[in-house]
Amino acid sequence: MKIKSADVVVTSPGRNFVSLRLETEDGVVGWGDATLNGRELAVVSYLRDHVNPLLIGRDAGPIEDTWQYLYRGAYWRRGPVTMAAVAAVDTALWDIKAKYANMPLYELLGGRSRRGLLSYGHASGGDLPQLFDSIDQHLDEGFRAVRIQTGVPGLGPVYGVAGDPGDQGPDGSAGVAPRPSEELWDTRAYLRHLPAVFEAVRAKYGPELLLLHDGHHRMTPTQAAQLGKRLEPYDLFWLEDCTPAENQEGLRLVRAHTTTPLALGETFNTIWDYKTLISEHLIDYVRSAVTHTGGITAMRKLVDFAAMHQIKAGMHGPTDVSPIGMAAALHLGLAIHNFGIQEFMPHSERTLTVFRTSYRFEDGLLHPGDRPGLGVELDLEAAAAFPYEAAYLPVNRLALDGTVHDW
Structure with missing residues (x-):
């Protein structure tokens, strides 16, 4: 061997x-x-x-x-x-x-703990009509949970909202460019706008739809506490990345002022990054990806540590984690007891000509499939047809004065 x-x-x-x-x-x-x-x-x-x-x-x-x-x-x-x-x-x-x-693989990790993995999709739009169309599309596809992101009046493109040049488009493009695009941001405008968005979504879709939101680290702890409090009437599944993850002590302030569940950690790389957040019960979901956190061995230890504190796994699953990384998350998520939810952005058809997958999505649940191993194989001949192209995530600047800001 x-x-x-x-x-x-x-x-x-x-x-x-x-x-x-x-x-x-x-x-x-x-x-x-x-x-x-x-x-x-x-x-x-x-x-x-x-x-x-x-x-x-x-x-x-x-x-x-x-x-x-x-x-x-x-x-x-x-x-x-x-x-x-x-x-x-x-x-x-x-x-x-x-x-x-x-x-x-999940059989070697102890066997399945559930039929499948509850998954959420990314619903977004520049305004409410576009957002509602996106939610409807996700519901038609079978999602029971959706992440809600919208544009902010008075600002231009916002990362995480469909149509942003840094996001993956319908053809699989990912903002190929020699340097990052630059976007403008206004946190006060965002804080004024977002609660009304969730009020409108709840009014249209009722109390049963699971709603999530990603703050992309754009708020201070005080601002994050304010937002979490304002969103409490709309019963979010979680508020993600409400403040920069490395400022772990700041989560004490957020936690003290809101009961909105908090998810954080997709920029973390080891269990040590979570020590304060988990041991002090400052978050409800760990957001790391298998790909960025040392693999299945390390991620299993992290979620076991989280389980001791009644914290669940909500593993990172964007389209810049390959189908191999996604499959690893699904096998681990199926086996562990403290699974919460899985992010799921389906890869483009072009990507799936290179990565041959066996995982499936049915009735809002993902399953890794039953092929031996991960259940994903890479077609080397197909991969050779798509050479590397430099591509970057956007940079955020404050609309007020142009200062570089968390995005």
Whole structure:
């Protein structure tokens, strides 16, 4: 079960994806996701130049030992580049192990804890009519939960709202450009506008539809507390990323002033980033992605730690996590007890010509499928048709004076 080869595949079928391909001496292939949106090539170099040479000839079986070897052995720990690379190796090794066992990965993680994973889609629009159309479309597709994002009167494009050049368009495009676009932001205008949006959505769709909202780290703790309080009448499933995640002490103020559930952590990379938030019960959902948090091995430890404090998993699932990373999240989410909800942005048809998936979405629930391993294979010939293209997330500036702001 020794590793014979380790190769990095970079492909851009609408978005840039970095995948790790490990093959054992007897021909079993495992896939890992190493995508880091806007900094993809840094992870490519980390893997090709520093990690892959260490894997050749190594036994693919002892996954925990390999994880510790890569994490502790490098001396320089944590950070998004390192943890994305470690995650790719870890996920590929789990894929290999499950294929050897001839089982879907979730069976090796303890078996399923539910029929499927409740998932939410991204409903958005520049104004209320466009937002309602988007919600209706998601309901027609079977979603029982939707994230609500809208434009703000007086501002231009807002990241997270359909039509923004930084978002993935219907053709899979992702704002390919030599440098980031720049958007304008006004938090006070946003705080005035958003409660009325949720009032209108509740009035139209009633109390049963699960509603979420992403603040994209744009608020101070005081502003986040104000928003959480104003949104309480509309019974949100969660308010996500209400203030910059690294300011963990700021969540004490937010928590003290609102009962709106809080989700946070998609920019975190290790369990250590969550220590204060979890141990002090300052959030309700952990938002990390398997891809960016050291893989299945590390993410399982994080959600087990969260479970001790009645905190649930709401793993990050945008289209800049590849189908390999999405499948890893689904297998883990199906197995753990403290699953909450799964973000689900379906990948473009172009992306799915490269990544052949087995997971399915039915009646609002995702299921990873029952093929051995992750259930995702990458078509190397198809991938070669989509070379890397530089693409960046937007930069936010305050409308008042042009200061760079969290987006």
